[in-house]
Amino acid sequence: MTERFNLGRTNYQRVRDIIRNDIITGQFRDGDRLKISDLVGRYGISAMPIREALQQLQGEGLVVMSANRGASVRRIDEHFLWQMYEIRKALEMFFVVELAGRATAQDVGRMRDVLGRQEQAIAAGSEENLQKLDLEFHGMIVGATKNEAAAAILSRTYDLTQPLRLRFGRSPEQARRIPTDHRAIIEAIAQHDGPRASRLISEHINGAFADLADAMRLEDDSIRKGLVKG
Amino acid sequence: MTERFNLGRTNYQRVRDIIRNDIITGQFRDGDRLKISDLVGRYGISAMPIREALQQLQGEGLVVMSANRGASVRRIDEHFLWQMYEIRKALEMFFVVELAGRATAQDVGRMRDVLGRQEQAIAAGSEENLQKLDLEFHGMIVGATKNEAAAAILSRTYDLTQPLRLRFGRSPEQARRIPTDHRAIIEAIAQHDGPRASRLISEHINGAFADLADAMRLEDDSIRKGLVKG
DNA sequence: AAGTGGTCTAGACCACCTT
DNA sequence: AGGTGGTCTAGACCACTTA
Numbered sequence: 001m002t003e004r005f006n007l008g009r010t011n012y013q014r015v016r017d018i019i020r021n022d023i024i025t026g027q028f029r030d031g032d033r034l035k036i037s038d039l040v041g042r043y044g045i046s047a048m049p050i051r052e053a054l055q056q057l058q059g060e061g062l063v064v065m066s067a068n069r070g071a072s073v074r075r076i077d078e079h080f081l082w083q084m085y086e087i088r089k090a091l092e093m094f095f096v097v098e099l100a101g102r103a104t105a106q107d108v109g110r111m112r113d114v115l116g117r118q119e120q121a122i123a124a125g126s127e128e129n130l131q132k133l134d135l136e137f138h139g140m141i142v143g144a145t146k147n148e149a150a151a152a153i154l155s156r157t158y159d160l161t162q163p164l165r166l167r168f169g170r171s172p173e174q175a176r177r178i179p180t181d182h183r184a185i186i187e188a189i190a191q192h193d194g195p196r197a198s199r200l201i202s203e204h205i206n207g208a209f210a211d212l213a214d215a216m217r218l219e220d221d222s223i224r225k226g227l228v229k230g
Numbered sequence: 231m232t233e234r235f236n237l238g239r240t241n242y243q244r245v246r247d248i249i250r251n252d253i254i255t256g257q258f259r260d261g262d263r264l265k266i267s268d269l270v271g272r273y274g275i276s277a278m279p280i281r282e283a284l285q286q287l288q289g290e291g292l293v294v295m296s297a298n299r300g301a302s303v304r305r306i307d308e309h310f311l312w313q314m315y316e317i318r319k320a321l322e323m324f325f326v327v328e329l330a331g332r333a334t335a336q337d338v339g340r341m342r343d344v345l346g347r348q349e350q351a352i353a354a355g356s357e358e359n360l361q362k363l364d365l366e367f368h369g370m371i372v373g374a375t376k377n378e379a380a381a382a383i384l385s386r387t388y389d390l391t392q393p394l395r396l397r398f399g400r401s402p403e404q405a406r407r408i409p410t411d412h413r414a415i416i417e418a419i420a421q422h423d424g425p426r427a428s429r430l431i432s433e434h435i436n437g438a439f440a441d442l443a444d445a446m447r448l449e450d451d452s453i454r455k456g457l458v459k460g
Numbered sequence: 461a462a463g464t465g466g467t468c469t470a471g472a473c474c475a476c477c478t479t
Numbered sequence: 480a481g482g483t484g485g486t487c488t489a490g491a492c493c494a495c496t497t498a
Contacts, residue, residue: 008494010297010467012285036485046469048278051486052285055242059289061379067240068475068485083379090324090380091317149291149313150320153383240475240486266466276488281467298466298494 011045016053018043023062023073025128026163031075034063060156076164078213084157085209091142091150092201096185097194099144108190111140115182122175130175131162137182141201161212168215177207241275246283248273253292253303255358256393261305264293290386306394308443314387315439321372321384322431326415327424329374338420341370345412352405360405361392367412371431391442398445407437 019039022028039050054071057063065071074080099107114137121129135158143151181204188197249269252258269280284301287293295301304310329337344367351359365388373381411434418427 008297013297048468052282055282055285056289059286067243070485079376080379083377086375086377087321087380087383091320094320094323145316146309147313147316149310150317153317278487300466
């Protein structure tokens with residue numbers, strides 16, 4: 001009997017999680033080719049488990065594969081970004097109405113707790129934690145009615161936009177707006193005011209999209225003017 | 231130079247499309263195990279391309295895989311079905327408001343055209359066509375603002391519920407309700423009445439869910455009483 | 461302890477691009 | 480034609496189950 005380090009995980013799962021993480025944290029960027037031969041060297045396993053990992057990531061939308069041409073990290077332009085935020089609005093505006101209709105004091109307490117941790121993350125200047133807590137907050141809204149499938153879709157939209165958020169950062173005013181907006185949303189939920197919560201969410205998400213799209217356009221302009229190398 | 235039958239498609243893509251189709255049309259059912267060795271025999275190719283096809287289908291939600299235990303067709307219980315219909319409501323209630331705000335006569339004309347073909351499909355008793363046209367109608371609402379990602383999500387919820395619809399069929403009254411509901415929705419859109427369109431969509435989808443869930447419960451009861459073999 | 465069936469590797473194969 | 484790199488096969492390997 002030999003030691004077990006394995007815990008029921010297979011190579012393709014491990015590699016999938018590593019590649020996903022490398023994409024989300026910006027190690028592989030937007031449009032980068034993911035060549036099997038490179039990845040074979042990088043991870044020390046053979047081609048097939050890597051291909052399987054890429055197939056799954058394609059299913060999650062992070063990676064694009066085409067026949068006989070291999071894989072690359074999905075390129076995210078402004079139109080695609082806009083689509084992600086529209087999907088978030090659709091899901092959250094709908095689910096927050098349901099939540100507001102039947103939120104308990106405990107639900108509200110949990111949301112306030114996340115809010116507090118967000119304020120700490122901003123004080124500590126941790127964009128990565130802020131992003132995680134933002135998904136936790138919005139996930140509480142969408143998953144509150146035990147709709148795990150909807151929560152998974154929301155989470156995938158975060159995976160797709162997080163690389164850009166990490167890359168472009170956030171101004172202090174933009175960061176401070178997050179807990180302010182969230183506090184107002186929590187109040188509306190606590191008062192069982194679905195329509196107001198829904199409207200506040202919509203405005204909050206519009207603002208988040210505008211901030212990010214502006215930052216993107218700024219970089220694009222810089223590249224065009226040759227100020228930063230592409 | 232030899233002849234080309236290939237057209238740039240690879241084995242894993244072909245097999246993926248075949249398996250997807252076999253699931254959607256009910257050849258493989260709800261919960262069936264998909265054993266690689268069976269599929270190797272069935273399709274005459276080796277294990278790896280089949281595994282890749284299954285990985286992709288897992289990404290689409292049709293198949294569930296677990297480490298060292300292989301794949302099976304996702305089992306769809308009432309809770310999961312309910313989640314799919316909630317997601318549809320969230321997407322369509324949101325996007326129909328946008329569409330109603332700026333629908334042209336041409337948009338409305340195209341929707342009426344689909345409506346006409348639905349009536350023909352019902353007259354012809356073709357559940358499969360009816361289902362396709364239903365997705366086409368709802369896809370026009372969600373995709374109208376060029377949100378291909380949202381349209382893709384909607385389409386996946388159809389892939390997941392269609393097998394049950396084909397299995398349980400639909401009473402004549404249930405079938406007739408579809409074009410009636412759709413006509414009312416088109417009218418609200420034509421009059422640029424977003425809130426009404428949104429409410430009508432919500433009711434329409436609630437009705438569709440209730441019909442299907444009832445049929446499912448009926449079969450479950452029959453199995454429990456031993457009237458039909460499981 | 462054997463059986464079943466999923467997973468991984470090495471290397472052949474083949475599609476597509478460049479010259 | 481040659482090069483690059485994605486795809487496929489055969490068979491070994493290994494996790495998990497049943498006896």
